[in-house]
Amino acid sequence: MPSPDGRVNTIDTDYRVGQDNIQRSIGPLTFDIHNPVFFISSLTIVTFVLVTLIFQDQAGAVFNWLFDFVTKTFDWLFLSAANIFVVFCLFLVVSPWGRVKLGGTEATPDFGYLSWFAMLFAAGMGIGLMFFGVLEPVYHMQVSGPLGLEGPINTETGEVDQAQLADARGHGLAATIFHFGLHPWAAYTIVALSLALFTYNKQLPLSIRSAFFPLLGDRVWGWPGHIIDIIAVFATLFGLTTSLGLGAQQATSGLHYVFGLPETLNTQIVVIIGVTAVALISVIRGIDGGVKVLSNANMCFAVLLLFFVFFAGPTLQILKDTWNGLSTYAADIIPLSNPIGREDDTFRESWTSFYWAWWISWSPFVGMFIARVSRGRTVREFITCVMLVPTLVAVFWMATFGGTAITQVATLGTESGVYQNVIAEYNDSLAMFAMFGDMPLTYVTSTLGIILVLVFFITSSDSGSLVIDTITAGGKTDSPRAQRVFWATTEGILAIVLLIGGGLTALQAMVNATGIIFTIVLLFLCWAILQGLRSEPR
Template sequence: MSDTSGPGIPAPEGPSNRIDTGYEVGQDNISMSVGPFGLDIHNPVFAISGLTIIAFVFVTLAFQESTGAAFGDLRDWLTGTFDWFFLTAANIFVLLCLFLIISPYGRVRIGGREATPDYSYTGWFAMLFAAGMGIGLMFYGVSEPISHFSSSVAENAGTAESWAPLGGAAGDAAEARDLGMAATIFHWGLHPWAIYAVVALALALFSYNKGLPLTMRSVFYPIFGERVWGWTGHVIDILAVFATLFGLATSLGFGAEQANAGLNHIFGIPVSDVSKVVLIVAITGVALMSVVAGLDAGVKRLSEINMVLAALLLAFVLVVGPTMAIFTGFFHNLYEYARYLPELSNPFGRTDDNFRHGWTAFYWAWWISWSPFVGMFIARVSRGRTVREFLTCVLIIPSLVSVFWMTVFGGTAIDQLVNDGYQVVADAPLELKLFAMLEALPLQQITSFIAIVLVIVFFVTSSDSGSLVIDTITAGGKVDAPVPQRVFWASFEGLVAIALLLGGGLGALQAMAVSTGFPFTIVLLLACFAILKGLHSEPR
């Protein structure tokens, strides 16, 4: 297939052109209004979301000290109290996706039986990876494997650092490595991609097959009927906006922390709140230009640039690092992941409390808060795929790539620590571990600079993709809303990230991702039922 030559992504087929499955949407179901600045908004979703975000930024910046403490308490309470809920929900999402892949529902084609893909596999994968997990893979690619390994080795038994993922210290370095890599892959494998896949499939199915607007409320038509066009639907879309915005702000905060640390490492630029704010403002400005350019001219090109740079950095570390150990480690890590998966995913198992609360529950809430953004973005570029093809590509293939990425970067760092005694990589702060690992390899100045560029471009693609998605939700599912609306949301993504960084740092960012991810988990569980009901009405 070749990439589409037209601007943007085609809108969902109207009711008159789709297969008759009993879902009807009229022009009056969603109230649109054109404002004095040419804004085409969906009232009251745009008004409530926009005013609430403006008020949040103002209060957080005005009362930084008190809000910082409140954010920390909120995160600890949510992850400590509802860890079982997040883990159970994520397991349900994985099981649903696997069932749909092997079931007759897998033959259903998104967009109808005659639909053809709008994008080639290359363009599709590039946008999926850049928008999906780019900043997270850069931030945690080294830091998470080395952290789990260091906390699991026998020398740490009985110390404050002895929070092994499964409780207690491992017997030796090899066992600690296996457990550390399995725990890392657990957080970046099937579960997060299943969360994204559920949202993406739901949006694509009800938009392209049922003729409903491309917005979260449409997914719940089988459950709530016409009420989705009233306040029931308004609440769902507003929750989606908040979840997306704060999930993005968390990722942008991580990106700013790592970019600042890398610039300090290479050029001596001071690590400070001022530097981080300047970075966020500058990168948000680049994102604004990309947003104005549109999906094909902006997001798609930046995504492809990112994919090339990421592949080059990955290939470099693979070649100059412990190459044979990486290749053998990839398959070994997959085996260890499968072996430890039942224990790691058990909501009531023997995993360490700190690991379950501080890592797993936070991760699942973070992925869930990202899911409206990534899910809608994937849905917009996935028309023409069958459900089986869609889920296999979105669930299995990205998980394997994530495993390989973690094996290359995390495996290299662990090898440096165990075989070379390179303690620097273990002692460095989370945001510096990637640069500490690269420092022990040749051409570290060049590779570190490429890593910073990757973080920044991932930052840009996340920001502009996210603003396109939020704009679609607040415009009632329209994919061609006026540019000023995209500019508004892209600007406030940056402002929210700045407010949270100044009002509590990474802890505040994580707290808001968890707090918006919690209610949205309930929304996604209902979406699972809606997907099954919607697929059942499709011709196979």
């Protein structure tokens, strides 16, 4: 409870007071329901699915309007908030509160560094790296013009201005790293740190509402808390389904490229159904028996593919691109973060604004998952690892995949498969496979790429299901299996419905809408973290 001087003492409130957790059985199935979060969340999603399916044409028009409205109207909010998150996290690293240990002074980590990093990487943005790792560096180098820069390639003749190429590739890589670097991981860190602090140090349930105790007091167990958790469920669902939609598109393109399967909506639906079925098995097995195993396997596949491209591609140029991308990112991060007075409206609104909405929508899912696997870390260690390690991985990943693709475009011109699919046609889901097409062992690497996309797909789905299940069960991590199955199935159905109702734009539109609301939630979480840390022994 807050003390007279405003500090938050160790919270000893019994969460069961004022909470309505209900055990309900439907036939042989048992649900541990946190009323009314479960009911309102599930009924709203079911209603949304039915309306979208019944009014597909109207829904598609609404999704298109919503996407344009949010990205063009609230881009300043997303960019400004993301900057605040980065600065706040860096402040905590250098502050005396960095020595606070999550779980108390005697807590020890539940997972070793390797498994911990694997789960961070797989849950955080694995599908995004696969989908945009080739597309973005090439596209930003030539087409989108971040910060008003011009591309070095004559799109009519395919000729490359070598004098502009080195500078353009650096800015193209930096713009991509910007979208996968410190800013998104800062948003994840805010949610994860708040949950870990108030769960492990204050003995509150693992739920978003718990972090609002310094602000709302016992009201977090009433309707204000219900609303916060419901918003978190919606943000997680739509952020996750966007990733599932991207993964389904890329996997379908890969299956068409390698095996000749039809690249249709029906194939995407079959992929989602298959992946959801596998994810259900992982969800039932839990973190240790499911998510951890898949994350470690995923890391092995990712490292294998990464180093193949590194050694089979232009190795020396990749090393140069790693430094060039990192140094240009450091130089461009402030102008790219600027929310006003920019000349690159298309880049800021269509790319950065969408990305920030997507990552913020994903932050309840990724944040809660990171919190569950990060007990025993100090605040300084936690923030440094969660923000810095994935950012460095993104730098090397983009330099390897994106740098190789840029080199192919520069040397092969219009003959490059990447040129044809990214610059000429913008076939986003085929970009990575087009790069493999200009490398040795094309079918082997393409098949491995498909497997990696699918496993990233599965790890996102199963870990997201566990998170949503925890929220709707009132913070419990041992809810009945039937409930976990329900949410894993719901995610797959929602992804299918949004693809039918409006394709990728529908997925992006719903991410943007929920991202606006949860941006405000994250800003309040920054204040709550400060209040919670003030009462901790340093």
